[in-house]
Amino acid sequence: xxxxxxxxxxxxxxxxxxxxxxxxxxxxxxxxxxxxxxxxxxxxxxxxxxxxxxxxxxxxxxxxxxxxxxxxxxxxxxxxxxxxxxxxxxxxxxxxxxxxxxxxxxxxxxxxxxxxxxxxxxxxxxxxxxxxxxxxxxxxxxxxxxxxxxxxxxxxxxxxxxxxxxxxxxxxxxxxxxxxxxxxxxxxxxxxxxxxxxxxxxxxxxxxxxxxxxxxxxxxxxxxxxxxxxxxxxxxxxxxxxxxxxxxxxxxxxxxxxxxxxxxxxxxxxxxxxxxxxxxxxxxxxxxxxxxxxxxxxxxxxxxxxxxxxxxxxxxxxxxxxxxxxxxxxxxxxxxxxxxxxxxxxxxxxxxxxxxxxxxxxxxxxxxxxxxxxxxxxxxxxxxxxxxxxxxxxxxxxxxxxxxxxxxxxx
Ligand code: PLP
Numbered sequence: 411x412x413x414x415x416x417x418x419x420x421x422x423x424x425x426x427x428x429x430x431x432x433x434x435x436x437x438x439x440x441x442x443x444x445x446x447x448x449x450x451x452x453x454x455x456x457x458x459x460x461x462x463x464x465x466x467x468x469x470x471x472x473x474x475x476x477x478x479x480x481x482x483x484x485x486x487x488x489x490x491x492x493x494x495x496x497x498x499x500x501x502x503x504x505x506x507x508x509x510x511x512x513x514x515x516x517x518x519x520x521x522x523x524x525x526x527x528x529x530x531x532x533x534x535x536x537x538x539x540x541x542x543x544x545x546x547x548x549x550x551x552x553x554x555x556x557x558x559x560x561x562x563x564x565x566x567x568x569x570x571x572x573x574x575x576x577x578x579x580x581x582x583x584x585x586x587x588x589x590x591x592x593x594x595x596x597x598x599x600x601x602x603x604x605x606x607x608x609x610x611x612x613x614x615x616x617x618x619x620x621x622x623x624x625x626x627x628x629x630x631x632x633x634x635x636x637x638x639x640x641x642x643x644x645x646x647x648x649x650x651x652x653x654x655x656x657x658x659x660x661x662x663x664x665x666x667x668x669x670x671x672x673x674x675x676x677x678x679x680x681x682x683x684x685x686x687x688x689x690x691x692x693x694x695x696x697x698x699x700x701x702x703x704x705x706x707x708x709x710x711x712x713x714x715x716x717x718x719x720x721x722x723x724x725x726x727x728x729x730x731x732x733x734x735x736x737x738x739x740x741x742x743x744x745x746x747x748x749x750x751x752x753x754x755x756x757x758x759x760x761x762x763x764x765x766x767x768x769x770x771x772x773x774x775x776x777x778x779x780x781x782x783x784x785x786x787x788x789x790x791x792x793x794x795x796x797x798x799x800x801x802x803x804x805x806x807x808x809x810x811x812x813x814x815x816x817x818x819x820x821x
Pocket of ligand 1: 421422480481482483484486514516565567568569594596597617618619628
């Protein structure tokens, strides 16, 4: 009998692809700085170049547009700070950053830092109840404020509720005014089509560990005509945008993972949608009061990430349910942070118009390349009991305490 835990948190990080692991470990045994002129350096540089080409092909970009970074967070920081500073240098009035409240903290906190430290002003684009950008409202904001907008940022797909955003439409609209758009495609890349060139985005963030590559490497795709102010200075690597010795082994693992994931993308899309819909149908029967958040996308038109399931389970603390599920051998996520022991509402659900209490009663299950029917059946077996136990524990009585009584879990 297979008693290993059921891993349903692939949006947080996913298993490394075997071929990517082999490429990574092989390169880790070899020496050579890709910037060195001797044979060992040139060999390492060829490894980086090959990976750059693999990632570019998977993302619909030119190899010279791939700027290696340490991951999605750094890519978002470089794009948003870099675009803001370069646009403001060209026009001191260009201080507005257009963004939506559903962005990942790598984007939100960077924009808020620029507001606190660098005189940026934030203009919020609304999203609907499914967590999808209100495109008409966003384009109206661009019409009204275009002379002062430094950049627009819109994630390709949301990491909590899986909603896919109209990135190409918004990028094209912004480009009509010469305004660059950054997109955080960390969750979308190799999951739904993300063609960088066709999207008209100026910059796009991706991360290896979300797609079967190693942790510690990502990339920012930067269109060749886009000017970015670097955030990190040194040896002038990566078009002078990101100084620091390149890690050939991590790049090799990232390149192989990107190529492998892109090759099976369509099949994986259908396979994961089928597993996802099996859960949606069964949960509707087993727990009728559960509310699926984000677009249901039963026609598989790409409005929702194929492996994403996100629910509100009423009158139960998301953290309590997570702990009970964990005890029952299921790894899930609330998607939002628990700050100093106090459960926090999901900022994504709040941006979607839910009240703070509802926004704390959420659970995210994300499927990935190792997920199968067994995982889904185990979840469906455990969920009603886990929900019952977590609901018995109730919601945290006030903002200063979390009570896990009745869950069987102490902390
Ligand atoms: N952006 C999104 C949408 C994410 O989901 C994540 C990670 O969860 C990040 C950015 C950060 O990526 P990384 O973990 O590679 O820094």
